[in-house]
Amino acid sequence: MKFLNGALFFDIILLIAFVLFLATAFTMGSEAAVAPLLLTIPGVVLMTIQLVLNLLKTKEKTVLVDSTILKKVLFIYLWLIGFLLSLQWIGFTLSVPLFILTISRFFFRESWRTSLIMTFVIAIPVHLFFIQLLQIYFPPGVFEDTLGAILKALNTG
Amino acid sequence: MLADLMQGLRVFIELQPLLYMIFGTFFGFIIGFIPGLGGNFVLAVLLPFIYKMEPLAGLALLIGSFSPTPTGGSVSAILFGVPGTGQNAATVFDGFPLAQKGEAGRAIGAALTSSGLGGVIGAVILLLMIPVMKPIVLSLGPPEFFMLIMMGIIFIGFLGQGSAIKGILAGLLGLILSLVGMDVVTGETRYTFGQLFFWDGIKLVPVVLGLFAIAEMVDLVLTGGSLAKFDSGVDDDRARKLSLAAVFTGVKDVFTHWMLFLRCSVIGTVIGIIPGLGGDVASFMAYGHGLQTGREKENFGKGAIEGVIAPEAANNAKEGGAFVPTLGFGVPGSSGMAIMLGAFMILGITPGPDLLNKRPEILYGIVWICAFSNLLAAIFGIFIARYLARLTFMRGSLLVPPVLVFVTLGAYAYRSTYADVVVVLVFGFLGWAMKKYGYPRPALILGLVLGTLAEKNLQLSLAIYGNKFIFRPICLGLLILIAVSIIYPQIRKYRENRKGVIEGNIP
Numbered sequence: 001m002k003f004l005n006g007a008l009f010f011d012i013i014l015l016i017a018f019v020l021f022l023a024t025a026f027t028m029g030s031e032a033a034v035a036p037l038l039l040t041i042p043g044v045v046l047m048t049i050q051l052v053l054n055l056l057k058t059k060e061k062t063v064l065v066d067s068t069i070l071k072k073v074l075f076i077y078l079w080l081i082g083f084l085l086s087l088q089w090i091g092f093t094l095s096v097p098l099f100i101l102t103i104s105r106f107f108f109r110e111s112w113r114t115s116l117i118m119t120f121v122i123a124i125p126v127h128l129f130f131i132q133l134l135q136i137y138f139p140p141g142v143f144e145d146t147l148g149a150i151l152k153a154l155n156t157g
Numbered sequence: 158m159l160a161d162l163m164q165g166l167r168v169f170i171e172l173q174p175l176l177y178m179i180f181g182t183f184f185g186f187i188i189g190f191i192p193g194l195g196g197n198f199v200l201a202v203l204l205p206f207i208y209k210m211e212p213l214a215g216l217a218l219l220i221g222s223f224s225p226t227p228t229g230g231s232v233s234a235i236l237f238g239v240p241g242t243g244q245n246a247a248t249v250f251d252g253f254p255l256a257q258k259g260e261a262g263r264a265i266g267a268a269l270t271s272s273g274l275g276g277v278i279g280a281v282i283l284l285l286m287i288p289v290m291k292p293i294v295l296s297l298g299p300p301e302f303f304m305l306i307m308m309g310i311i312f313i314g315f316l317g318q319g320s321a322i323k324g325i326l327a328g329l330l331g332l333i334l335s336l337v338g339m340d341v342v343t344g345e346t347r348y349t350f351g352q353l354f355f356w357d358g359i360k361l362v363p364v365v366l367g368l369f370a371i372a373e374m375v376d377l378v379l380t381g382g383s384l385a386k387f388d389s390g391v392d393d394d395r396a397r398k399l400s401l402a403a404v405f406t407g408v409k410d411v412f413t414h415w416m417l418f419l420r421c422s423v424i425g426t427v428i429g430i431i432p433g434l435g436g437d438v439a440s441f442m443a444y445g446h447g448l449q450t451g452r453e454k455e456n457f458g459k460g461a462i463e464g465v466i467a468p469e470a471a472n473n474a475k476e477g478g479a480f481v482p483t484l485g486f487g488v489p490g491s492s493g494m495a496i497m498l499g500a501f502m503i504l505g506i507t508p509g510p511d512l513l514n515k516r517p518e519i520l521y522g523i524v525w526i527c528a529f530s531n532l533l534a535a536i537f538g539i540f541i542a543r544y545l546a547r548l549t550f551m552r553g554s555l556l557v558p559p560v561l562v563f564v565t566l567g568a569y570a571y572r573s574t575y576a577d578v579v580v581v582l583v584f585g586f587l588g589w590a591m592k593k594y595g596y597p598r599p600a601l602i603l604g605l606v607l608g609t610l611a612e613k614n615l616q617l618s619l620a621i622y623g624n625k626f627i628f629r630p631i632c633l634g635l636l637i638l639i640a641v642s643i644i645y646p647q648i649r650k651y652r653e654n655r656k657g658v659i660e661g662n663i664p
Contacts, residue, residue: 007594014326021333024348032345035612036336043329050322069379073589076378077582080371083565084578096566100558108554122559126566134206136570 011051018043079103091141092131097123162284165521169529174217174522177210181221182530186537188222189229191556194373195242196226197599200496201369202560204362204503205567212504213522219500220526223493224276225534227472231268232542235261235465244472247444251457251464258460262400265542266407267462268469269535271418274411275470276531278422279429279477284524286430287513290485294510299617300626302487302509304635306611309488310603311639312432320595321643327596331604332611334359341609342616354576361499363568363577364605367584368591368598369496370564375589377553404539410462417447417463418470425471429478432488443471477527484508484520487610492599499606 022044025036079099086095097119104115130136140148169175181203188199199222207215230241235252248268255264297305310328337348338358349355411418421443428439447467448457457464479490487508489495501508512520568581591598618626627636 010590010594014330017330018333021348028347029343029345032340032343032347035615036333036347039329039332039336043326043333046322046326046329050320050326053322072379073375073586076375077586080561080565080582083561084575084582087565087569088575096562100562103558103561104554108557110554114555118555118558122562126559126562130566130570134209134570136566137573138569 008051008054011047011054015044015047015051018047075107079107087138087141089141090143092138093127094143095141096126161517162521162524164518165523166525167518169213169217169522169525171213173211173214174526177214178217178221178526178530179533181218181223182225182533183537185222185225185530186229186534189226189241190233192230192233192237192239192241195230196223196493197369197496198373199223199226200493200500201365202563202567204365204496204500205571207500208362208503208571210504212506212519215500215504216506216519216523217526219497220523221530223497224473224476224527224530225272227469228269228272228276228531228534228538231272231465231469232265232538235264235268236542244440244475245468247440247468248465250444251459251461254458254460255462255465260403260460262403263407263410263462264465266404266539267410267465268407269404269538269542270408270411271466271469272473273532273535274418275422275425276473276476276534277528278419278470279426279474280524280527280531281477282423282426282474283477283480283527284521286481286485287520287524290481290513294485294513297486297631298621298629299614300622300629300632301635303611303614303618304627304632304639305486305488306607306614308635308639309432309482310600310607312642321646323594323596324600327591327598327600328604331601331606332608333604334364334601335605335608336612341613354574358609359580359605360571360577361503361602361606362571363580364584365496365499365602366564366568367581367586368588368602370560371581371585372588372592372598374557374560374564375585376592377557381553401539404542407462407465408539411466414463414466417450418466420450421446421467421470422474425474426478428471429475429490430481432482432490439471439475440468443467473531480523480527484512484523487607489603492597492602495599495603495606499602502606 018040021036022040025033025040028036079102083095083099086098090098100122101115101119104110104118105112110118131138169178184203185196185199188194189196200219203219203222207218210218227242227244230245231248231252233239233241234245234248235256238249238253238256240246240249252264252268255261310332311325333348335358337355339346339356346356424443424446425439428442444464444467447463448454451457451461451463453461475491476493479494482488482490483494483498485508487498489498498508506512506516506519564581565578568578569575571577588598590596591601622629626632
């Protein structure tokens, strides 16, 4: 689209969201729908006005989003999603140092020395704070479960 | 009142609240010192950890860390010309030139003293306003509370920086998000899209973590480099010249200009009472007042000590004022108070008549926390400023990983569910986009926090008074105030634009 830029794209996404909320409001019972309708109708109207104002301001062809920015945002999110999955699969104990080490070394391109120091310096206080002080229970994860089962089998065997 | 005040002090000086306040003060000062983070970030990061605490302990941690962030921010404003928080921008005008002239110690001494004592003045004014608030609050009913909530959201959206339409849209989005879950009146589920997780609604903690903490870290990753961008060679040298003697010269300056300090503290507190006006407004207005009343006006902008004292007194005093509408009416006096309101709900404290009548120890405890944390931050800063200077040379790549770990684990720790972490990530992306494209995040938070209360008051108003509830005198007055606040800036902007066109300044 000739005039599509990041701001316009975000406005379109928000407009779609408001329209979706409005459409869903019509499926609710009459009493439950009062507040949703009171909010979503002006929301759709204002969002449309905002989009039109933005369109009128955009006079020339612009890049949708800078690809470098998009790549960095995407990668940081992939790292966070990876951390979340590793918490579930590998467990808390290994995930935290693994995340810090990999993000420092491979995303921020710090040296191995800096990355290892950071891993050590951050992982220990995190463990002390969340596990010892706050007593938060983190499920062991598939890896820790399997490792535990193997060790148990070896002991009994 | 004296008995309640002493009760508040007795509760506050118990070990737990005191320790949390001390920790929070140091933490908030350091975070305030690091440019780009600020008070909202501090609240966002600490929010997941307060829900298991006693109310006053949780408040001691949050208020203790939030109040001194502008105090910490003044040090980087003076040393490096980079304000630690938006509220310290005016301090740069004269603080940085003073540092360039070799008087960094004096400027920091003046800024820290002004901040610390300004915060105390704000707390004192809050204390004096409490008896005034009680009869006002008790005369309000559901219609008035509904209108006050709407006014708060609209003010945060309209009077903050950026486009008014975007402010209103952010507030509306927050209000809509507050409807997610089961309707308490009809029992019907709304906006759950078939997901059981949403039956309990969207919780404040993961939203705040995403909008403020993750979004700021993503921004930091994108900007890259050190936290404050400046020539490290020159400023490293400047940071070393912070002798205690020089700092105490600045302390004396505040007492020399005590009338200016007092006036600017009052200006800051009054600005704080008005919902929607931020600390930036308070510090700039105080700076302007200092300039107008200064004897040597030509020195302003070139290293006048009054140019440091004035804004710093105002930006700390503002928080005491911001507590007045927040505690009395549940209408936040600033964007930080919007998050603080959510914290009150988490701790089981409902601002308004309940708090004023039934929990005076919490109310007066807050006054003591405000006063003590500001004083402690100033004392801490005086001795630690020169050592902190090195923190701003730290690369963003060293700060981002630990913050991401704490935020992710903090989000999980809140309710021991990974779904909250997913919410954090989604709102992190939304928060980054909102920041990039000019949608105010505090307005969304305010809508989310107050939405349920607004709907409850609306339904009560309709049930008791029918549609005519808006014609009640106070309601009508508030409605007119909202309308004037929306329309008047637009008329003024239109007139200014027309004047520019006529004079040929704007094509």
